[in-house]
Amino acid sequence: MFGQAPSAALLELLSDPVLTLRADLSTLRANPAARDWLGGDAIEGWRLLRQAAGSRLEIWLRDATRAIDAGRTPPLAPPLKLAGGQRATLHLLRDRPNWLLHARLSAADSDEPPLAEWLALSPQPAALADAGSGALLRRSGAFDVLCPGAPRHLNELPDLLQALLGWSQDTVLPALAAQRPQDPPLLTEAEFVDAQGRHRWLQARLRLWRQPGRTLLLALLEDHSVQHERDLAHQQLDALMDTAAVGLATFQPEAGWLKAHRKGSPFKAGAKQPAASLQGISRELVEPASLPEFERLQRALKKGDAVEVRYAVRHPELGRRWLLTRVAPGLLAGGRRSTSVVTLDVTAQAQAENALLLRAENERTVLDSVLVGIVTVGSDGIEWMNRSARRMFSCELDDVLGQPMGVLAPDDEGHVFHGEPGSEVFECRLRGRDGREFWVIGNAVQTPREDGGLRLTYALLDIDRRRQAEAQSRLAQASLARIIEGAPLAITLHEAQSLRIVKLNQAAAALAGRPEAALLGGTPAQLFGDELGTRVAADMREALASQAVVQREYAVTKGALSRVWDTRLLHLAGSDDTPELLLLVASDVTEQRAAEQARLQAAISQRELLVREVHHRIKNNLQGVAGLLQQIAQRRPEVAPVLKEAVGQVQAIAQVYGLQVGASGPLLLKRVFDAIVGSVQRTQGRVITTAAEGGALLDNWCLPEAEAIPIALSLNELLGNALRHSDGAQVRCQLICDPCGVTVEIVNPGRLPDGFLLQNVKSGVSGLGLVRALLPRRSAILSLEQQGSDVVCRLELIPPSVVHNPATKPSSG
Known part of the structure; x- marks a missing residue:
C-alpha cells in the first residue's frame, strides 16, 4: 500500500496498475500498467470493469470512500476474478481532491482439476491438438472408441474426421484460423462411418486457444444420429398427416399430452399453438352453433369415453373450418391408460353439403320468382306452390297443403288433374279458391324423391291474361293502322335491312303518284324518284344508326310541278335494341316555303333600298362638307393647304359612297380607280x-365593302403626294390587272431624299403616314423607288383586299 500519495511521475514508474479517479470515481489518469490492464482506453475499461463487477464493487467503493474521509480503516475490497482466471485485489487511497486506486494482479488459481480429468469424464468425443504441428495432445475415451488405434497426429485420422476437426493438408481450415476470441465456436457436420460400420451423423464444435508461442485446437464432437432418425420419422409422419389432412395427439392421465398435432393439422397455420390438438382449439374459436358439440367432446375427454364429434371453428387465418374429432381410449403396455385423438378437416365435405342445400334453396327462390305457376305434388298431395301459383289460385300453401290437385279443378271426371297426366303439353280450365275460372296451358314432369318415390311438378301458364294481352295488342295495331291511314301526312314503314316499303298510307301514295299496291315492297327510289332515291336511302341509313329523329327536306319534281316535303326519319328498335323498322313521316311544305321565300326577298329588297338611300345621303353630306371646307379655305388662306388636303380625302370617301348607291356587294375596282383619279x-x-x-x-x-374606303383614301393620298412633288410636271397613273391580283403604279418626276426608307415613315393622318395606317399589312404591298429622274410608287393588292367579281368567272389568264 502507498504511505502517501505518490507524484504523477512516480505513478508512471510503478509496475502495478494505478488509476487517478475524480471525486465521482471516474477515471482522470492511468499509468502504463493500468492501460495495459484495462486496454488502450483506460476510461472505458474502468467503466466496463465496474459494470461487469456489479453491485459488490460499487458498494465497496462507496463504503471505502466514506470510511477514509471519516478517518476510519476502509473495508477490504471484494476479490475480482478476471478473464483467463487472473485475479485482482483493489486498494483505495485519498489524494485530494482525487482518489488513487491501486490494483494488485495475481495469476490464476492452480487448484482447478487438470484437463485430463475433464476429458476422462466427457461422454462425447473430444480432442486437444497442437494447431501448428498437428500433434494430438489429449483425447477422450469416446474419441478413442470413434477412432481406435491410438493415433498421435491429426494426419493419421480418416479424411472425413480430419475435415470435421478443421484440419486439411497439414494446417487448420482458413475459417478456423480467422476465428477471433469473441467469435462463437466453428461448427462442422458430416456423416461418419465408425469402426463397427455404423453410420453416425457427427457435429463438431471447434475453437483455437492461442498462447504465447503456441496455438491449441480444441474439438468437441456430438453424435446427432438419434436426432436425425427422429426428425426423419417426424417428416414421414408429417407427410402422411399432410396428405390425409389429419391432426393427431395422444393423451395420458399421468403425463398429459404426449404429442401435439403436426403442421399438417387443419387448424394450425403458422401461429403458436398449445401442446395438444384440442388445446389448440380454444372455446373462442368455436362458432356458437357448434358449442354444444364441442362441450360434449370435452366431457368425453375428461371421462375417457369414445366419441365422434363434428363442429365448426372460425380460425383467424383460415376462416371458417369444419372439424371432425374422434376420441379412442386405450391401454398401453404396463396398464397405463392413453387416449388417441384424431382430428380431420371435413370443410370440403361440409361445404359440399351446404352448397347442395344452398342450391336447393336458390332453386326454390328462382322458381318462386318466375311468372309461371309451379305446383309440386307428392304421394300425400300438394307439397309446395310458388308465388305465381298462389296468386293464380288466390290461396296460400296452407289452404291446399296435402290435398290432391283435383281441388284446383272443376268437377269434371275427364279433367287432367283427376287422372294421370301425360308427358305432353295440356290445356285445361281451372278454378281458383275464390271461384274464378280460367284457362291455363302447362305440362307435368316426374322427378325422383329422396325416399325413392316420385314427385310431380306442374308448370302452369295463365293463357287468359295472354289472350287479353294479344287482344289489346291487336286493338292497338288496328288503331295505329287507322291513324296512319287517316293522317294528312305521308307515312311509310320500311324494313331496316332492305329499306323496302312494308306499309304506307294514301298520302304517301299521292306523294309518289302511284297506287299503294304498286309501292308495297318498293324502294325509296320508287317513292321519291331515281335521282332523289339515293340521297333518301343514305339519310335512312343515318337514321338507323342514330337514336335521334333525322329531319330532311326533299324537292320532289313530277313533270313541271315541284313540291317540297319536310321529312322525319326514325328507326323502331326491337326487344334487343336492334333496328327492325324505319318510320318515314313527310308533310308537304311547298306553299309554306314559297311564302317564306317571298318574305325573304321582300326583306332583302327593302334593305337594299334603305342602304342605297343611306349611301346617297352620305355622299351628299360628304360633298356638302367638302364645299364648306373649300369656302373656309378661300376665307382663310393660311390654312388653305391643310383644308385642301382634307377636301380631297372627303371627296374620295364621297366617291366610294356614290358608287355604292347603284350597286350592291363588292365595288368594281376599275370604277373606284377612275372615280378617285x-x-x-x-x-x-x-x-x-x-x-x-x-x-x-x-x-x-x-x-x-370593308376595304373600299381605306384603299380609296390610300389611292387619293398617293396621287396627291405625286402631284405635290412633281413641280407641275406630268404625273402618270396605270392600273395593271393579272390573275393573281392588282397593281397601281404612279410615276412622277422628282427625287427621293438620300437614305429614304418607306418603313421609317410613321403612321399619321396624311400623306404616306396615312397610307401606311390604312393599308392592310398582309394583302397590300406599298413600295417607293427612284428610277432615273422619276419616282415610281407601286401599290400591289392581293386577296382578300381584292376579290373576284361575283357576276363574272375568274379568268385563268
Missing part, C-alpha cells in the same frame, strides 16, 4: 395621265 384631278386642278392593262381582267377584280 377624277376627284383628285378636280380637287388639284391638274391632269393625270391614266392607263389600264388586263383586258377582261379589269372587270374581274372588286373591292370588298
Whole structure:
C-alpha cells in the first residue's frame, strides 16, 4: 500500500496498475500498467470493469470512500476474478481532491482439476491438438472408441474426421484460423462411418486457444444420429398427416399430452399453438352453433369415453373450418391408460353439403320468382306452390297443403288433374279458391324423391291474361293502322335491312303518284324518284344508326310541278335494341316555303333600298362638307393647304359612297380607280395621265365593302403626294390587272431624299403616314423607288383586299 500519495511521475514508474479517479470515481489518469490492464482506453475499461463487477464493487467503493474521509480503516475490497482466471485485489487511497486506486494482479488459481480429468469424464468425443504441428495432445475415451488405434497426429485420422476437426493438408481450415476470441465456436457436420460400420451423423464444435508461442485446437464432437432418425420419422409422419389432412395427439392421465398435432393439422397455420390438438382449439374459436358439440367432446375427454364429434371453428387465418374429432381410449403396455385423438378437416365435405342445400334453396327462390305457376305434388298431395301459383289460385300453401290437385279443378271426371297426366303439353280450365275460372296451358314432369318415390311438378301458364294481352295488342295495331291511314301526312314503314316499303298510307301514295299496291315492297327510289332515291336511302341509313329523329327536306319534281316535303326519319328498335323498322313521316311544305321565300326577298329588297338611300345621303353630306371646307379655305388662306388636303380625302370617301348607291356587294375596282383619279384631278386642278392593262381582267377584280374606303383614301393620298412633288410636271397613273391580283403604279418626276426608307415613315393622318395606317399589312404591298429622274410608287393588292367579281368567272389568264 502507498504511505502517501505518490507524484504523477512516480505513478508512471510503478509496475502495478494505478488509476487517478475524480471525486465521482471516474477515471482522470492511468499509468502504463493500468492501460495495459484495462486496454488502450483506460476510461472505458474502468467503466466496463465496474459494470461487469456489479453491485459488490460499487458498494465497496462507496463504503471505502466514506470510511477514509471519516478517518476510519476502509473495508477490504471484494476479490475480482478476471478473464483467463487472473485475479485482482483493489486498494483505495485519498489524494485530494482525487482518489488513487491501486490494483494488485495475481495469476490464476492452480487448484482447478487438470484437463485430463475433464476429458476422462466427457461422454462425447473430444480432442486437444497442437494447431501448428498437428500433434494430438489429449483425447477422450469416446474419441478413442470413434477412432481406435491410438493415433498421435491429426494426419493419421480418416479424411472425413480430419475435415470435421478443421484440419486439411497439414494446417487448420482458413475459417478456423480467422476465428477471433469473441467469435462463437466453428461448427462442422458430416456423416461418419465408425469402426463397427455404423453410420453416425457427427457435429463438431471447434475453437483455437492461442498462447504465447503456441496455438491449441480444441474439438468437441456430438453424435446427432438419434436426432436425425427422429426428425426423419417426424417428416414421414408429417407427410402422411399432410396428405390425409389429419391432426393427431395422444393423451395420458399421468403425463398429459404426449404429442401435439403436426403442421399438417387443419387448424394450425403458422401461429403458436398449445401442446395438444384440442388445446389448440380454444372455446373462442368455436362458432356458437357448434358449442354444444364441442362441450360434449370435452366431457368425453375428461371421462375417457369414445366419441365422434363434428363442429365448426372460425380460425383467424383460415376462416371458417369444419372439424371432425374422434376420441379412442386405450391401454398401453404396463396398464397405463392413453387416449388417441384424431382430428380431420371435413370443410370440403361440409361445404359440399351446404352448397347442395344452398342450391336447393336458390332453386326454390328462382322458381318462386318466375311468372309461371309451379305446383309440386307428392304421394300425400300438394307439397309446395310458388308465388305465381298462389296468386293464380288466390290461396296460400296452407289452404291446399296435402290435398290432391283435383281441388284446383272443376268437377269434371275427364279433367287432367283427376287422372294421370301425360308427358305432353295440356290445356285445361281451372278454378281458383275464390271461384274464378280460367284457362291455363302447362305440362307435368316426374322427378325422383329422396325416399325413392316420385314427385310431380306442374308448370302452369295463365293463357287468359295472354289472350287479353294479344287482344289489346291487336286493338292497338288496328288503331295505329287507322291513324296512319287517316293522317294528312305521308307515312311509310320500311324494313331496316332492305329499306323496302312494308306499309304506307294514301298520302304517301299521292306523294309518289302511284297506287299503294304498286309501292308495297318498293324502294325509296320508287317513292321519291331515281335521282332523289339515293340521297333518301343514305339519310335512312343515318337514321338507323342514330337514336335521334333525322329531319330532311326533299324537292320532289313530277313533270313541271315541284313540291317540297319536310321529312322525319326514325328507326323502331326491337326487344334487343336492334333496328327492325324505319318510320318515314313527310308533310308537304311547298306553299309554306314559297311564302317564306317571298318574305325573304321582300326583306332583302327593302334593305337594299334603305342602304342605297343611306349611301346617297352620305355622299351628299360628304360633298356638302367638302364645299364648306373649300369656302373656309378661300376665307382663310393660311390654312388653305391643310383644308385642301382634307377636301380631297372627303371627296374620295364621297366617291366610294356614290358608287355604292347603284350597286350592291363588292365595288368594281376599275370604277373606284377612275372615280378617285377624277376627284383628285378636280380637287388639284391638274391632269393625270391614266392607263389600264388586263383586258377582261379589269372587270374581274372588286373591292370588298370593308376595304373600299381605306384603299380609296390610300389611292387619293398617293396621287396627291405625286402631284405635290412633281413641280407641275406630268404625273402618270396605270392600273395593271393579272390573275393573281392588282397593281397601281404612279410615276412622277422628282427625287427621293438620300437614305429614304418607306418603313421609317410613321403612321399619321396624311400623306404616306396615312397610307401606311390604312393599308392592310398582309394583302397590300406599298413600295417607293427612284428610277432615273422619276419616282415610281407601286401599290400591289392581293386577296382578300381584292376579290373576284361575283357576276363574272375568274379568268385563268
